[in-house]
Amino acid sequence: MTTEKQLLLGKDDLAKAMTRMAHELIEKAGKVDDLALIGIRSRGVHIARRLARKIEELTKQTPPVGIIDVTLFRDDRPRDQTSAPAVAGEISVTVENKIAVLVDDVIFRGRTIRAAMEAVERLGHSNRILLVVLIDRGSRELPIRADIIGRNVEASDTQRVNVLLEESDGIDQVVVTPWDSRNVN
Amino acid sequence: MGTRNLVSIADLSNDDIEEIFEYADSCDKLRSDKVGSCKIMATLFYEPSTRTRLSFESAMQRLGGTVISCSDMQSSSAAKGESVADTAKVVSSYADVLVVRHYWDGAVQAMAEHADVQVINAGDGGHEHPTQTLCDLYTLRKEKGALKGLNVVICGDLKNGRTIHSLVYALARFGANVVTLAANGMELPQYVLERLEREYQYTLAPVAGDDLSAVVTESDALYLTPKQPHQLALFTQVDSTIQTRLTSMVSGLRYDAFYMTRKQKERIKNGAAGGSYPSIGSKFLTEQRFKDTVVMHPLPRIDELSSEVDKDRRGVYFKQAAYGVPIRMALLHFLFEKQRQHQFIKSGKGAAIFESPHKTGPHCPNSKCIAVNEPGSTRLRYEILAGGPAAALVLRCLYCDHRFKAHLVGQTTSKKYCAYDIALAETVKQWLKKSELAIFDSIKQAEELGYEPYKSGPQRAIMDDREIQSAVRQMSEQILKDCEDPDRLLVLGIRTNGSLIGQRITAQMEQLQKRKFEVGEVEIYGTGDDLRRIFPDEPELGPVSLRDRSIILVDDVIHTGRTVRTALNIIFRSGRPRSVRLAVLIDRGHREIPIKPNYVGKHIPSAEHERVRVHLGEVEPDEKDKVVIYSITSPSES
Incomplete structure (x- = not known):
């Protein structure tokens, strides 16, 4: 097993991928009016905001961006049966009769996305849910498929795919690192 | 229908409110007259509250009445799973008036329907706080x-x-x-x-x-x-x-x-x-x-x-x-007076009320509604609001006030369903009047109840019994090939057709592997008992355990993906499986949810207005298995 950090996408690759994703999203949606972007905390939110800006550049229309925190809906968290589940995350978009676009950095097992879909369902009846991810690293455990993918990556279970973004990490890049050695730089 | 309860501010007319204000102005007199003596008020608070609860209790005591309460509903029988309906019934025999706060929208309405005494809403979820x-x-x-x-x-x-x-x-x-x-x-x-x-x-x-x-x-x-x-x-x-x-x-x-x-x-x-x-x-x-x-x-x-x-x-x-106490004294007195005079505080506005003839739907889409969370305590009752935006058929949930559009209507006598259209407005009104109206959440739900499309084009067979059998065999072989640990395998079919195909897949795998597999089914329109084991059929085993299982979820046709999403929600509410893979006999496209099946018997391109239906011998014993496709139209188009 390599302990080396592998660079998958640099700043320019990432920007290109983002532009392509925005184009695809506009094409799939038909009308930008109908879009409601929902970023999954935390890097999904940055990506959603970048997509919104890109869409604005391309169409002069800015889709709203909401934020969702799915930790409450994750299945690996014990549920308190007697209390009412809280509204997920902080959201400031309405999805009623819109195309809800779920945005995340990496799709792996699919559990986060499943939880996010349940959370979106609680926000109201959307016409459609589109799933946009920057990286699809395969190894799905649930029958979920992203509609728009920035880059497919073959990574083994012993590897981590890390998306680093300026907003949170000070740099734009996607790297693959060994799962157990966070300190390797 | 009137009510003796205060569930919504709409239960009170402007005159009623003025009358309550007058009582509040003279609350000292109410106090000295002890108008609440011999009365008992029960406070049932499922959510924390300081001022609402204390001001109610103070108001009742100042009126000369007494208060009983449960310090924490979370630790009471509600935590043991008692329904709000049962709680309302039971506590009715202990008190003359119930004051309820609950976390679900519309819960107080549900309790008022089951209580034998007056009920006051002290806040129900995000709904009202009159x-x-x-x-x-x-x-x-x-x-x-x-x-x-x-x-x-x-x-x-x-x-x-x-x-x-x-x-x-x-x-x-x-x-x-x-x-x-x-x-x-x-x-x-x-x-x-x-x-x-x-x-x-x-x-x-x-x-x-x-x-x-x-x-x-x-x-x-x-x-x-x-x-x-x-x-x-x-x-x-x-x-x-x-x-x-x-x-x-x-x-x-x-x-x-x-x-x-x-x-x-x-x-x-x-x-x-x-x-x-x-x-x-x-x-x-x-x-x-x-x-x-x-x-x-x-x-x-x-x-x-x-x-x-x-x-x-x-x-x-x-x-x-501070006005909280006099106003609640005034309200209690007002309600006691109405009770004494056998008066209802609101006369109905002649609203068009629809009560579903079927237990499976339509459902209120508000996930925080009591009718969704405690179907046993509620009925599927809606007000029909005509002339909504875009002339849609809009239903208002009588519990949480949530409004939603109905897309599919049916007639109970002819057992036909069709998509709602403005041209049907008069027809639907007639059906409602004659109690023949049915409303469905989905075509699947209508068909499960034995409804047929109002008018359909000619049927075209796209799979016969032999093709279905070979598709089932191929999927079974593929599932076994991908399966790392057969002991973890659990086949769950979506009722009814998905469950039958799931059982066929299991039978096929058993033949190939010479061993037994556990099989169950998921009911997506269920009222509580959503997951059932079919084999082994031994009640002493308790509920199906999903923990660490490799689940094969089975349905007959995948279309928008919404059915599968609901099934996934039910599965993840019940346990934490290692994986869920999806097997469908037919994928007809038009996905609205990012779901992708792992095993597909046959891909069939279809148009939006077309229906794909799977007929199975288990349901229709005189017929051979087949899959047909046809277009559907509504009565207005004929």
Whole structure:
């Protein structure tokens, strides 16, 4: 097993991928009016905001961006049966009769996305849910498929795919690192 | 139908409210007359509360009555899973009036239906809080004399506050003008605005800014006024603090009251929702235009009001809290009087009420509605609102007030269903009148109940029994090939056809592997018992364990993906499987949810208006297995 950090996408690759994703999203949606972007905390939110800006550049229309925190809906968290589940995350978009676009950095097992879909369902009846991810690293455990993918990556279970973004990490890049050695730089 | 309960502020007429205010004015007399003696009030609080509960208890004791309560419903029989219906029935025999707060929308209505005594809503989820509204109106009347024509600004979180929605309706009824000033992303919900327009003929005039795009990203202000629209000019500057925004509003309008709300932290997780929350501070107090503007707040406050406002005569929120006791004394007395005189407090408005002839739907789409969370305590009852936007068939849930469009209607006598269309309005009215109307959430639900499309094109067979059999065999082989640990395997079919195909797949795998597999089924329109084991059929095994299982979810046809999503929700509510893979006999495309099956018997391209139906011998013993495709039309098109 390599302990080396592998660079998958640099700043320019990432920007290109983002532009392509925005184009695809506009094409799939038909009308930008109908879009409601929902970023999954935390890097999904940055990506959603970048997509919104890109869409604005391309169409002069800015889709709203909401934020969702799915930790409450994750299945690996014990549920308190007697209390009412809280509204997920902080959201400031309405999805009623819109195309809800779920945005995340990496799709792996699919559990986060499943939880996010349940959370979106609680926000109201959307016409459609589109799933946009920057990286699809395969190894799905649930029958979920992203509609728009920035880059497919073959990574083994012993590897981590890390998306680093300026907003949170000070740099734009996607790297693959060994799962157990966070300190390797 | 009338009611003796107070579930919604709409249960009281304006005259009723005036009568309650008069009682409140003379609450000392109510106290000395001990009008509540020999009465027992039970307080059932499923959610924490300080002032509502204490003011109710204080009010009852001052009337000479007694109070029984359960210190914490979470630790009582509710925690053991007792339904609200049963709790209401049982406690009815202990008390003369029930005061209930619950976390689900519409829960108090459900309890009122099952209680034998009067029920008062002390807050149900995000739905209503009518006694707070009474208290707010009473404060306004006390401070300002009359309600008609008042200009009231409500600001802050207008989305999650149950008190706000009730208050806005009540202000509308008494003819006050309302200016809304929402914190970012916390605007008054659309259905509240629609109801104001529909029921109270309010015109809604958005207050725009000089720089419109900036206002859009900030919060919008709305001026709600009865009948005659007002000219209200604009913000020159966009700032989320109240002071700057309001000083830039055009002068000439007199504001009588400011109603601040608290951010509903318990209803929105994780603090701030982008943008700051409005607050009232010292600058407000020095504004000449606000010299007679009272500041109200339902309390508890967080930091929306600075302490300077406390000392000012215009800060009336502690008075407002103090009025809680006399107003609740007055309300209790009012309800006891109505009870004594056997009077209902509201006569029905002749609303068109639809009660579903089927237990499986339609369902209220509000996931926080009591009817969704405790179907056993509720009935599928809706008001039919004709002439909604785009002439849709709109249903209003009688519990939580949530409105939603119905897409599929059926007739119980002919057992036909079709998509709703404006041309069907009269037909549907007739069906409702004759109790022949059925409404469905989905085509699948209609067909499960034995309904057929109203009119369909010629059927074209796309798979025969041999092809179905070979598809099942291929999927079974593939599932076994991918399966790393057969002991973990669990086949779950979606009822009814998916379950039958799941059983066929299991039988096929058993033949190939010479061993038994566990099989179950998921019912997506169920009323509680969503997951059932089919094999091994031994009740002593208890519920199906999903933990660490490799689940194969099976359905007959995948279309939008919504059915599968619901099934996944049920699965993940019940346990934490290692993986879920999806097997479908037919994938017909048109996905609306990002779901992709792992095993597909056959891909069939289809048009939106077409139906693909799987006929299986287990359901129709005289027929051979087959899959057909046909187009459907509604009666209006014929």
